[in-house]
Amino acid sequence: MCGIFGISGDKESAKLSYIALFTLQHRGQESAGIASLNKGRLSYYNGMGLVNEVFNPSILSSLEGDTAIGHVRYSTAGSSTVNNSQPIYFKCKYGEAAAAHNGNIVNAAEIKSELVNSGAIFQSDTDSEIIIHLISRSSQKDFVSAAADQLPKLKGAYSFLFLHKDALLAARDPYGFRPLILAKKGKAFIFASETCAASVIGADIIREIEPGEAAVVRGGRISFFRFAAPERKSRCIFEQVYFARPDSIICGQTVQNARYLIGQHLFRELKSLKADIVSGVPDSGTSYALGFSKASGIPYVPVFMRNHYAGRSFIQPDQKMREFTAHLKLAPIKDAIYGRKIVLIDDSLVRGTTSSKIIGSLRKAGAKKIIMAIASPPIIAPCFYGIDTPTQKELIAFRLKEIERIRKFIGADELHYLSLENLIKACGRGDRGFCSACFDGSYPV
Amino acid sequence: MCGIFGISGDKESAKLSYIALFTLQHRGQESAGIASLNKGRLSYYNGMGLVNEVFNPSILSSLEGDTAIGHVRYSTAGSSTVNNSQPIYFKCKYGEAAAAHNGNIVNAAEIKSELVNSGAIFQSDTDSEIIIHLISRSSQKDFVSAAADQLPKLKGAYSFLFLHKDALLAARDPYGFRPLILAKKGKAFIFASETCAASVIGADIIREIEPGEAAVVRGGRISFFRFAAPERKSRCIFEQVYFARPDSIICGQTVQNARYLIGQHLFRELKSLKADIVSGVPDSGTSYALGFSKASGIPYVPVFMRNHYAGRSFIQPDQKMREFTAHLKLAPIKDAIYGRKIVLIDDSLVRGTTSSKIIGSLRKAGAKKIIMAIASPPIIAPCFYGIDTPTQKELIAFRLKEIERIRKFIGADELHYLSLENLIKACGRGDRGFCSACFDGSYPV
Amino acid sequence: MCGIFGISGDKESAKLSYIALFTLQHRGQESAGIASLNKGRLSYYNGMGLVNEVFNPSILSSLEGDTAIGHVRYSTAGSSTVNNSQPIYFKCKYGEAAAAHNGNIVNAAEIKSELVNSGAIFQSDTDSEIIIHLISRSSQKDFVSAAADQLPKLKGAYSFLFLHKDALLAARDPYGFRPLILAKKGKAFIFASETCAASVIGADIIREIEPGEAAVVRGGRISFFRFAAPERKSRCIFEQVYFARPDSIICGQTVQNARYLIGQHLFRELKSLKADIVSGVPDSGTSYALGFSKASGIPYVPVFMRNHYAGRSFIQPDQKMREFTAHLKLAPIKDAIYGRKIVLIDDSLVRGTTSSKIIGSLRKAGAKKIIMAIASPPIIAPCFYGIDTPTQKELIAFRLKEIERIRKFIGADELHYLSLENLIKACGRGDRGFCSACFDGSYPV
């Protein structure tokens, strides 16, 4: 997964991009970059690491101009090196340009092979690099036309931002797999993966860019056009289940609210239930647990302390120290657990190994009964559109098939999954245009 | 505030210290250090920054031996330089030694002046360095006796760990201002500021070191002695209110549980109340709000998204960008706020400026009514024992005196403080041995 | 100017390249890089700075395989960024490859423009990048054929090394502007800009690669072919005058010896001469001065101490400190100078500003008379083949025309230049195949 951000019309464009990317940090911690346009010339700076590790005030000051795009990366295609970081800067017959991409191109290998055979040279091993070669070989007269001409050749999931001296261009694939929103701050136009990145800098959210739609900002004005016919709307439902920030607005409600509703549905789907408390696996499980608590009347009590200094930055001093890692990140809160029947909610169950450790940790702290409730259906198929799921045979729900076998594997006393029907109901509030291929194996492309 | 940790009897002493210090990271983010003892020789490594920034596997491997002490620092006395980081390493007539200190010495200036006049040379400007000079000038025959002999000269708050070839020595001041606990992991003895640092490495919590008590580990055995008569027990109540980790155990209950009880008391102290939801200022406010919700039946709903990537590591790109800082750390969750009467709980009110911003942010997001509830009494006096409070005239409760004036200043519709009586009741569960000087001005020393 | 090195047939190929590049460091201090081939896969590492700053043992160990090429860069075309460092790594239809270039392509702009118009994307702004696009668009069936097919399109100066899974390929332009030698170490074949890079690792020097010739090493065997008809041999004479290392062998003699001979010619060209000592501007001037001393009987005495810690690494603390820079690099040795008539030899006179400072420094130290002798003719025309000369109007010999005016500008009492005839005689020992365009304006291409 990745996060993208673009702004045109504010002379602090790079600094605002920095703040916005910081807010999108949860979408990618591997690399970060910003490209800006000043008097027809592009500058850019990419680096490995977190947004605040990559940038400092002097780098940001060197990125002048009123238009900029930025990117945070979590590798789903291509390895983890600075060559693969974005925005991708390139010089082609239309001059300098930069591109930022969120998504996954399904026919990448095929197009890349054609390009290479006709003499193209690749610098990265990302699928994102394909579009810049397609554009540079277009016969269109200008950059924007070239992009509009070539984007339909890509199949799969993509939200793109392009920076060129002619325009800032935003485009979303015909299925709308990956999010892309439009916002406005004063006279400036803003594009972002999530609304939180626009809200943080005081912008007003306007709307989503529609599937198959492109937006062009030039000379302070915005225009829209369709570069491809829209297909069946297929927004990734996993954004609300796990990926997006709780304060981002999707389908007219915050992600936190969607999760609260899911928690309520989850309780209602359970026939009978005897529990002392309900809790969630931090951080995403909390909202579900609060909704469950509201619907059931069972008190919500945190059972784990999450160490926010841990995570990507904690380096194991030694193999022998591995046994302490689980506790280091999630420390059990003993008197909240001891002797209690606990409903524990997590967003999803992928390989099942983490849940198994968490349940073991609760048992050791004296839990009397553990009812595991999953805020989504069993994941039975991998994602080809940008979510980093493992291969199918690593998916526990595909591997063990029956819920009873999964329950035994993770060590819970009970195990419940939410129905896809209720998941869509809670997330879409009437709108059913979601991709749910990971739950039902029905791939739009 | 600072955090200290010591272990004797495990050949992975430095690596275990590293994990433990990581767990005490909330007690100090300025510098970190570990000293270890191997075959009678000390090694040490200190650095500025977070525990995982200061250490790496090769540094940890170089800190050999089965006994180690560690320290994380948040400066309350002395400036922020590596000279002031701890453990303090020194060579004196008893040979090499290292010291780690949590607390604040009240008569530091007086002792330092005497020492300097008689030829002592100081390398840091911390109050902690005093004890090493006192020890090195003692006429006692060995290091432990010298420490026992000199510690009573210090007045104020201290928990000390000393590493010397003879022994690992732990000592707590006669009032017990700062915490210090004893734990055991296999044959190893452990000392730590909080239980969470011992639990994370699988140790069993034994008990607190008593006020005026010292513990000596040598040759695999532990012994205890009193180096000073205990005074009126004066544990800092602010540890439970704000400083300690929710999963740490103090007075037989987790800090989370103490805060839950406080939240219940807080509701009961309010006469009449009309509210749609109750929420807390992250992170400490959450536990209070859950207790309040339980007692009142008013649903708990998070109203702020806290960005855990922010905090100390976010660098303002520019003065003009300041306006976005509040939102960057605490982003309002709009549909949780809009049109609602909200009880918002925070642990304490110091200067009042942060609360004022937070309330403004809620108003802007459409809150209908904001009832601010503070989980402790008004702070009217500064702390001289290690908590980093501002000068008295900066304290809003001292400055404005009346609650009504404070309410106006922060912009709430209502403002309530918890009584000291109920705070002590919730925290001590019968034990009243707390220092509450910041609330009542009654200083034990 | 740049330095290149290649080796095939030794499993320590990257480490040997590192040592060899270190020996070629005088040819470029801006960036360094090594690419190696292991089991059909390429690895590479480039960085800004000196060879020993860019590489460390762990990076070198990661560059596995028995074939490698390396590069040190001094920018003559393209700006100073890591994008412009070499070897250039690229993926094309023949798979992975890497290229290292020394020289300057005269028709670069023209070819680049054609390539860009047909869709090529450029990552650097060096002229070197052109060849990789030409190769990747060739219709030949394999990499070596593609290179042989495309190299003739380049006009100008080049010695190239290409690394590809099929072969290590070395090629030198039809005029032979830039050097390229072949050596052998055990079973391994070696290519290098100068013999010193091969000698340092114990290799035996075989011969030069001829103008228009290519050498291919594959499967442990070497083969040679002509990819272009040889033109009038036009080796850069400035290599011996200034650029090459004294211990490198060119035209069958060390560069030191050529300079010694030049020094002897220089004395013979001077009609009458009264001087106490002869000295040289360090470091290149020393060999000339020793030859002059031998021919004239005038004792050689160093008059400047060169600070070898200075040079590229000294950072001016302040503009006001500039006046001390000359002395910092070249400190006058007072008793060697005071009251003496001095013949001072320098390799060449480009802008004249450095000589002016040096002569001023001698005067201040009490020199009685300063006879400046230049070991080459007046430079009247810029180099288009890789030597970093300034624009024509900055060249003092072009600007002032007459020797008397130049003498006044630099402040010497006398000024002599060596004749081109004797320069060629000393450098070539019979062979006259040099480019001397900078001295006579007669450009081969």
Next chain:
Amino acid sequence: MCGIFGISGDKESAKLSYIALFTLQHRGQESAGIASLNKGRLSYYNGMGLVNEVFNPSILSSLEGDTAIGHVRYSTAGSSTVNNSQPIYFKCKYGEAAAAHNGNIVNAAEIKSELVNSGAIFQSDTDSEIIIHLISRSSQKDFVSAAADQLPKLKGAYSFLFLHKDALLAARDPYGFRPLILAKKGKAFIFASETCAASVIGADIIREIEPGEAAVVRGGRISFFRFAAPERKSRCIFEQVYFARPDSIICGQTVQNARYLIGQHLFRELKSLKADIVSGVPDSGTSYALGFSKASGIPYVPVFMRNHYAGRSFIQPDQKMREFTAHLKLAPIKDAIYGRKIVLIDDSLVRGTTSSKIIGSLRKAGAKKIIMAIASPPIIAPCFYGIDTPTQKELIAFRLKEIERIRKFIGADELHYLSLENLIKACGRGDRGFCSACFDGSYPV
């Protein structure tokens, strides 16, 4: 060995110190530091590495004030850590002070033991730290008196600079082992280990500080006093033989000139001699060889190319690469060596291992005969006054006793040493006040 520098009366004191230390870099490459005095407050910055690695313009700008002292270190006592770098900063009863030391205190262990027993705490393991404890325990009324009172307690070699708000104080031990000169630049007074450090910034050399003399600069005026009776003048003769820079002036002549005279003596001491060329081991050997050439009429020809990028900064990539190290630093110049009878001059013979390698390298390059001439007598005794000689049993001249056996060990055809008589004659030009303990075992202290 170390280098020290001090200046009082120029508001660019730290920047001038930086340039001067750069010029003293040959005296110590391990660490560097500068302390400055501004409005009665001291600032300092020390670090490991070369002067230009430790400092940058912003650090230098932070060192304000018109008085500063600096230090470069090469460890002869104490290990290589930043704790041992100088100037040593300390706070004592006289307030803040800093000290820079060149030399070696012979009774260090004895004094340190007394200090520690009476409660002193040491931070470094250098002998230099002793004086600051002695000063801080003095009963004198001010800092300068305290220093004057305590310095006589030190036995051995020392030149000291002290920075204190009262004064800049310079002091040299009663034997004058280590150099210390006084210079003047405008109104500013300067102290330095060598004249080159003063000359580089345009200062005029005044005189040496005498053995047992101290100089005090305060309020823009200088005064002198004796803190100890002068002993037999015992300047280290090794300064001229090896350590000092060729352009530094000692005993009224440059070091280069002393070496030139030594070279002449060396020829005269050899009875009969048949040789084609004379050469020197770079860099110190060159001056000797030039003098020898002048006296003998045998031409001087360099036989080695020294790589000035090598040295401390070259990191062996691998043990297997060791064989290339000698060639990397000193590459033989083949046509200067082949078939020739060579007189090779080196400054001294310590362990003999380097000479053995160098001679092997000449043989391999085809030298017909190698006559090794050493510009000083056999070293038979270690130095206790600051030169980093090995233990006595590692000294080849002590170990093998007879010249013939040494000759065989190093592999030369002939081996000659200079007599002590002529060494002193050339260095002192009449003045015989040198310490020559390393050559004759007669230790002044």
